[in-house]
Amino acid sequence: xxxxxxxxxxxxxxxxxxxxxxxxxxxxxxxxxxxxxxxxxxxxxxxxxxxxxxxxxxxxxxxxxxxxxxxxxxxxxxxxxxxxxxxxxxxxxxxxxxxxxxxxxxxxxxxxxxxxxxxxxxxxxxxxxxxxxxxxxxxxxxxxxxxxxxxxxxxxxxxxxxxxxxxxxxxxxxxxxxxxxxxxxxxxxxxxxxxxxxxxxxxxxxxxxxxxxxxxxxxxxxxxxxxxxxxxxxxxxxxxxxxxxxxxxxxxxxxxxxxxxxxxxxxxxxxxxxxxxxxxxxxxxxxxxxxxxxxxxxxxxxxxxxxxxxxxx
Amino acid sequence: xxxxxxxxxxxxxxxxxxxxxxxxxxxxxxxxxxxxxxxxxxxxxxxxxxxxxxxxxxxxxxxxxxxxxxxxxxxxxxxxxxxxxxxxxxxxxxxxxxxxxxxxxxxxxxxxxxxxxxxxxxxxxxxxxxxxxxxxxxxxxxxxxxxxxxxxxxxxxxxxxxxxxxxxxxxxxxxxxxxxxxxxxxxxxxxxxxxxxxxxxxxxxxxxxxxxxxxxxxxxxxxxxxxxxxxxxxxxxxxxxxxxxxxxxxxxxxxxxxxxxxxxxxxxxxxxxxxxxxxxxxxxxxxxxxxxxxxxxxxxxxxxxxxxxxxxx
Numbered sequence: 001x002x003x004x005x006x007x008x009x010x011x012x013x014x015x016x017x018x019x020x021x022x023x024x025x026x027x028x029x030x031x032x033x034x035x036x037x038x039x040x041x042x043x044x045x046x047x048x049x050x051x052x053x054x055x056x057x058x059x060x061x062x063x064x065x066x067x068x069x070x071x072x073x074x075x076x077x078x079x080x081x082x083x084x085x086x087x088x089x090x091x092x093x094x095x096x097x098x099x100x101x102x103x104x105x106x107x108x109x110x111x112x113x114x115x116x117x118x119x120x121x122x123x124x125x126x127x128x129x130x131x132x133x134x135x136x137x138x139x140x141x142x143x144x145x146x147x148x149x150x151x152x153x154x155x156x157x158x159x160x161x162x163x164x165x166x167x168x169x170x171x172x173x174x175x176x177x178x179x180x181x182x183x184x185x186x187x188x189x190x191x192x193x194x195x196x197x198x199x200x201x202x203x204x205x206x207x208x209x210x211x212x213x214x215x216x217x218x219x220x221x222x223x224x225x226x227x228x229x230x231x232x233x234x235x236x237x238x239x240x241x242x243x244x245x246x247x248x249x250x251x252x253x254x255x256x257x258x259x260x261x262x263x264x265x266x267x268x269x270x271x272x273x274x275x276x277x278x279x280x281x282x283x284x285x286x287x288x289x290x291x292x293x294x295x296x297x298x299x300x301x302x303x304x305x306x307x308x309x310x311x312x313x
Numbered sequence: 314x315x316x317x318x319x320x321x322x323x324x325x326x327x328x329x330x331x332x333x334x335x336x337x338x339x340x341x342x343x344x345x346x347x348x349x350x351x352x353x354x355x356x357x358x359x360x361x362x363x364x365x366x367x368x369x370x371x372x373x374x375x376x377x378x379x380x381x382x383x384x385x386x387x388x389x390x391x392x393x394x395x396x397x398x399x400x401x402x403x404x405x406x407x408x409x410x411x412x413x414x415x416x417x418x419x420x421x422x423x424x425x426x427x428x429x430x431x432x433x434x435x436x437x438x439x440x441x442x443x444x445x446x447x448x449x450x451x452x453x454x455x456x457x458x459x460x461x462x463x464x465x466x467x468x469x470x471x472x473x474x475x476x477x478x479x480x481x482x483x484x485x486x487x488x489x490x491x492x493x494x495x496x497x498x499x500x501x502x503x504x505x506x507x508x509x510x511x512x513x514x515x516x517x518x519x520x521x522x523x524x525x526x527x528x529x530x531x532x533x534x535x536x537x538x539x540x541x542x543x544x545x546x547x548x549x550x551x552x553x554x555x556x557x558x559x560x561x562x563x564x565x566x567x568x569x570x571x572x573x574x575x576x577x578x579x580x581x582x583x584x585x586x587x588x589x590x591x592x593x594x595x596x597x598x599x600x601x602x603x604x605x606x607x608x609x610x611x612x613x614x615x616x617x618x619x620x621x622x623x624x625x626x
Contacts, residue, residue, distance in 0.1 A: 019387070019388060020387045020388055020389055020439035020440070020442050020443035021388040021439075022435060022436070022439060023435070043388075044432065044435070044436075044514060044515070045388050045389070045390055045436075045439070045515075046388070046390060048388070069386070072393075073382070073393075073394075073395070073396045074332070074333045074395060074396050074397075075332060075333055075334040075356075075358050075359070075361070075395040075396075075413075076333055076358070077358055077359060080385075080386075080393075081386075082386070082387060082388040083386045083387050083388075083446075084387075085442060085443070085445070085446065086446070087446040100388075119357070122335060122336070122357070123335070123357075123358075126333040126334075126335060126358070127333070129333050129398060130333035130398070132398070133396075133398065133399070133400040201357060202357070202358075
């Protein structure tokens with residue numbers, strides 16, 4: 001349930017006086033999402049999504065809102081923040097930082113086709129290119145330091161085999177330096193449920209609140225690890241090829257990125273194994289029901305180690 | 314016909330490599346419009362309009378593109394310019410300044426209802442408020458100096474009665490000073506054919522290439538003179554009331570603006586009488602077929618003089 005702070009039509013009507021969005025026609029809470037309060041808002045000007053930020057620091061919000069505005073300005077279908085009369089994206093509603101963004105069409109693809117994998121691959125490439133002219137920097141809050149800290153917190157919940165895997169992977173990636181690879185702003189969480197599809201077309205990329213500055217290839221690996229994955233935790237070769245060819249056609253991968261690909265897939269799997277272990281064993285209040293099974297990414301990680309993947313193009 | 318410069322799919326495909334808009338799916342010339350070349354462009358990212366600027370000075374284009382971007386950023390449904398990889402709205406195609414903007418839904422209302430007059434009145438009020446935080450200034454190129462010059466050029470084509478009307482009105486408005494009234498950025502040409510309606514909802518405001526900085530009430534008068542006009546050149550009282558009440562609910566009119574209303578309606582009528590006289594008698598090449606009958610605004614002007622309008626609220 002994702003309405004942590006309830007907003008009445010009367011309260012929103014008053015708040016919308018700060019905007020040029022016309023008359024409020026409909027207000028409807030959104031059930032999905034685990035961090036923020038979200039409402040669908042329809043006004044005489046169109047369809048929007050209202051977000052009350054429950055957890056994120058107000059200092060960090062401009063990065064995400066400016067990034068979405070930047071990408072939308074480049075024609076990437078992502079939520080476009082609406083500025084208020086003071087020309088600001090960020091306001092305050094019910095004592096919470098709050099913003100309103102355009103609402104996009106489409107729905108998540110649970111079993112993506114090859115064509116859909118190609119579409120999201122191409123869109124990720126376009127997003128990376130559009131992001132090159134975005135000037136703000138956000139160091140990845142789930143980088144090496146976070147991995148080390150999180151690993152130390154979840155150790156107590158692991159068996160010996162898992163511990164050995166975790167320790168060796170955390171140590172391996174602590175020694176890696178991917179900074180020579182092309183860097184930029186990345187979505188960092190472009191799972192199927194954060195993409196709205198209209199058939200084979202990407203209707204919208206949503207939920208940019210893990211976006212940060214990192215290696216572009218890391219974003220590719222995170223996305224492929226979800227979109228092109230078989231239920232057994234191995235990559236579907238055809239889907240992966242469709243994805244990577246489409247991405248490469250928009251932003252050609254460098255030789256150095258092809259070399260880094262097997263390790264990057266492992267790093268991407270490790271990151272989500274860690275966060276899911278953490279969410280399962282050390283849940284915040286009320287978050288438990290949303291915890292995903294960490295074993296999914298444990299399997300993926302083991303498979304990536306057992307059979308290192310080449311870049312299929 | 315509004316394709317003065319033809320663009321092939323192959324040429325556009327190359328040009329779109331400067332953008333993050335995905336793959337070109339469809340390209341279709343737009344027949345309407347008299348100043349620029351316009352194409353509907355569909356890419357894998359969505360629906361857009363490509364414009365090659367045939368007449369406007371490239372120095373002036375950033376004002377219009379930045380204004381549309383500013384209003385869209387505030388949730389006003391207007392064409393949203395797309396930035397290229399260099400983060401610029403304005404590019405060059407076929408040696409012409411060119412830009413690509415989002416495409417809006419809806420169609421023009423030829424016989425607007427009271428509800429539609431209210432919808433556009435409210436939207437104009439919102440646009441004026443959103444424009445208050447736009448920082449660029451564009452003096453009205455069709456102000457007093459233009460009126461005097463244009464009047465001198467069309468005199469030769471008028472009869473004695475028309476001449477007397479023209480001279481007295483130009484002289485009257487040369488003495489007026491509306492600068493104490495609320496000022497801001499105005500559309501200045503928000504006729505029915507520049508608004509896309511979706512039933513009673515404003516789907517889009519288009520064609521901002523007459524936008525400038527002037528009295529907000531002038532924009533109201535220009536718009537009312539088109540949307541709320543009877544065929545005989547008198548205002549429809551119910552439509553005018555619907556429009557003004559909706560506008561006033563968004564941006565309350567000052568007493569000074571109510572006082573200025575009868576003269577502002579005359580000024581707005583004079584401006585279009587003059588430009589239509591000019592277009593009829595001194596057409597540019599190829600423009601003749603688009604010339605509107607100047608007598609329409611001559612009648613409106615005479616009616617406004619004969620029966621000065623109060624603000625109906």
